[in-house]
Amino acid sequence: MRLYVFSGLFFLFLFTSLSVEAQDRELSVTEVEVQWQEEAGAEKYHIEVKTKSGRFVKKFESKKTLFKFRAQAGQYMIRAQTETNEGRLGLWTDWVDVNIPPKKVEFKANFPTNIVAQPEVLNAPVRVSWEGSGSEAKYEIRIVNEHNEVIKVLETLTPDAQIELPPGRYSVEVVAIAEDGLRSKSAKLNSAIVISPAARLPAPKFKVAPGIAPQLGKKKAKHLEFESKAGQSNVFHLEKCPLLAERWTLVEKGILGGPIWSPRADLPPGKYRVHFWSESAGWEKSPSVSWEFVVKPTEEAVAWVL
Amino acid sequence: MALLEDLRTHSGRVIGIFFFGVLWVGPTNFSQARVDEGNCGSVEEFKRTFEFLTKEESLILNEAEAIREALLVSAGCDNASLRFQKIYNLLKKSGVDLRQSFLVALKFVSKDDQMVENFVEIFKKIYLENYLDMDFVTALKFSLALSDRYEGNSETLREDFTKIVKFCSNEKEMALNVNTCGQVALELTRYSKYYPDGFFTAFQKVYHFLRTNKRMGIGVAEALRITTRVVSKGPKAPENFIQTIEYALINSRLKLNPRQALGLGLAVSDQSQKLRVVE
Incomplete structure (x- = not known):
């Protein structure tokens, strides 16, 4: 609702959205109610409406200080003049801008909001649709992630959109935009769209003959080797525990640069446990595989115990 | 596990000690009967x-x-x-929890120096990778048992x-x-006292x-059991055993099959130690 004061006439605009049938399709129009203060001596009022571009829309006469007209979203201008009972016309007021924004869109309720990403592409196609008013020229769709960051903005001419998104939690906002650039209020999808990872990655596999567990030690294998899988990385956490105790503390963590993990040569004696799991964008991280080994002191280290 | 139980009991005794200012009331085992074995610095x-x-x-x-x-x-x-x-440092350098190292070391304070040397040397031989490379708990168990033996x-x-473990x-x-x-070697070391130069060669x-001896058809488990029995009868038993069997199998007058010869060999080797009858 806006109030304009011009040349003694106060205009009060009230906008009400309506739907009307027009040429076999439903158009959203807005009923604009214009009201002004009564002018002394005025028998009736003349009102003219034209588009911002200058196209004449309508001319009204009214004995009341109120009239209504219907219009699609757009930018209009309106002016008025008084007429006395002697038929004398007053001066036209200046043109007053009337902007009728597009109607805020309403989402359709029949699309899924819990989606599992496709394993081939690790993304999920998200389809959203809404009721268009028919008067808007296009729509702007904004995808907002769980950290409230806008990660994607796109425009569409039709009241629907399909977006490829990686796993995550998103909200969708749509703004209708009229021909002349007027924007509707932003409509936000009620429920978040949740995209689950395509699948859980398989646990890393030690590259050893079946049934043979890798052993670490000076006289045994000096490293663990995994079957490598393209596009996924193996993460490790190394923990240490003193012998004759159960007190594990994290001593090292990182991502394997290749299929081989070797313990540092300078690990102090004690019991160690290393956990490995695979990670890859769009996938749920794999279950972990663990390996325990003991680093023994060298003969030199215990040659002199005093 | 028995070792750990033992450690816990010991720990209980440690906690049981009451210390207040300069007043010292000793460990509970001080109240037990003690034999005077000399003077201490x-x-x-x-x-x-x-x-x-x-x-x-690090002990805090x-x-x-x-x-x-x-x-x-x-x-x-x-x-x-x-x-x-010595014991504390050995265990600490092996990566043992410090409190547990302390408690194990405490077990050796009232033992003699030779036993400590023995423990250290046995532990190294059993635990280190260059030697038997046993797991820690087993190595500790055997080292404690052997050093005591x-x-x-x-x-x-x-x-x-x-040598027995390697063999x-x-x-x-x-x-x-x-x-x-x-475990086998630990059992056999009970008879070490009979063999001043070691029993491995006899074993x-x-x-x-x-x-x-294919004719006897003896498997690993049975051979181990018989060998242990023979070795346990002292340094003369191995020769007595072997020579009896050879004699039984060669001598045509005995007409024993290999199994019977084995039985005879055991019977004779069992007599390898002169036993005094206690009245």
């Missing part, structure tokens, strides 16, 4: 231990605790502190133990796992004799 032991414990920052002992622990060590009489430190030449005992775990010999072999000879 306990002040030296206390000083050495107290200084060692206070320098050992306050002054009262260090005094209390040093008193436990100095109760072991002369050289107790050195014995304690020695009678006579401890070096011979260690040699016998490691037993050798793929070309008995091919048993190293922990089982440790090996009897075992090979049994396994290479």
Whole structure:
């Protein structure tokens, strides 16, 4: 609702959205109610409406200080003049801008909001649709992630959109935009769209003959080797525990640069446990595989115990 | 697990000690009957231990605790502190929890120096990768048992133990796992006292004799059982056993089959020790 004061006439605009049938399709129009203060001596009022571009829309006469007209979203201008009972016309007021924004869109309720990403592409196609008013020229769709960051903005001419998104939690906002650039209020999808990872990655596999567990030690294998899988990385956490105790503390963590993990040569004696799991964008991280080994002191280290 | 239970019991005793200012009421086992075995330079032991414990920052002992622990060590009489430190340092350098290292070391304060040397040497032979490479708990268990067992030449005992374990775990010999072999070797070391030069050669000879004689058809487990029985009868038993079987099988007048010859060999070797009848 806006109030304009011009040349003694106060205009009060009230906008009400309506739907009307027009040429076999439903158009959203807005009923604009214009009201002004009564002018002394005025028998009736003349009102003219034209588009911002200058196209004449309508001319009204009214004995009341109120009239209504219907219009699609757009930018209009309106002016008025008084007429006395002697038929004398007053001066036209200046043109007053009337902007009728597009109607805020309403989402359709029949699309899924819990989606599992496709394993081939690790993304999920998200389809959203809404009721268009028919008067808007296009729509702007904004995808907002769980950290409230806008990660994607796109425009569409039709009241629907399909977006490829990686796993995550998103909200969708749509703004209708009229021909002349007027924007509707932003409509936000009620429920978040949740995209689950395509699948859980398989646990890393030690590259050893079946049934043979890798052993670490000076006289045994000096490293663990995994079957490598393209596009996924193996993460490790190394923990240490003193012998004759159960007190594990994290001593090292990182991502394997290749299929081989070797313990540092300078690990102090004690019991160690290393956990490995695979990670890859769009996938749920794999279950972990663990390996325990003991680093023994060298003969030199215990040659002199005093 | 018995070791750990033992440690917990010991820990309980430690906690049971009451220390208040300069008033010291000793460990509960002080109240037990004690035999006077000589005089102790306990002040030296206390000083050495107290200084060692206070320098050992990773133990995180306050002054009262260090005094209390040093008193436990100095109760072991002369050289107790050195014995304690040797065991403690060995275990610490092996990556053992410090409190547990402390408790194991405490077990040695009242033992003699030779036993400590024995423990250290046995532990290295059993635990280190260059030797038997057993897991820690097994290595500790065997080391404690062996260090407690020695009678006579401890070096011979260690040699016998490691040779038996190596022989037993050798793929070309008995091919048993190293922990089982440790148990076998520990059992056999009970008879070490009968063999001043070690029993391994005798053990090996009897075992090979049994396994290479195809006519007797003896498997690994049975050969091990028979060999242990023969070795347990003293240094003369192996020869008595082998020669009896050879005699029985060669002598045409005995007409024994290999199994019967084996039985005779055991009967004769069982007589290898002169037993005195106690009236």
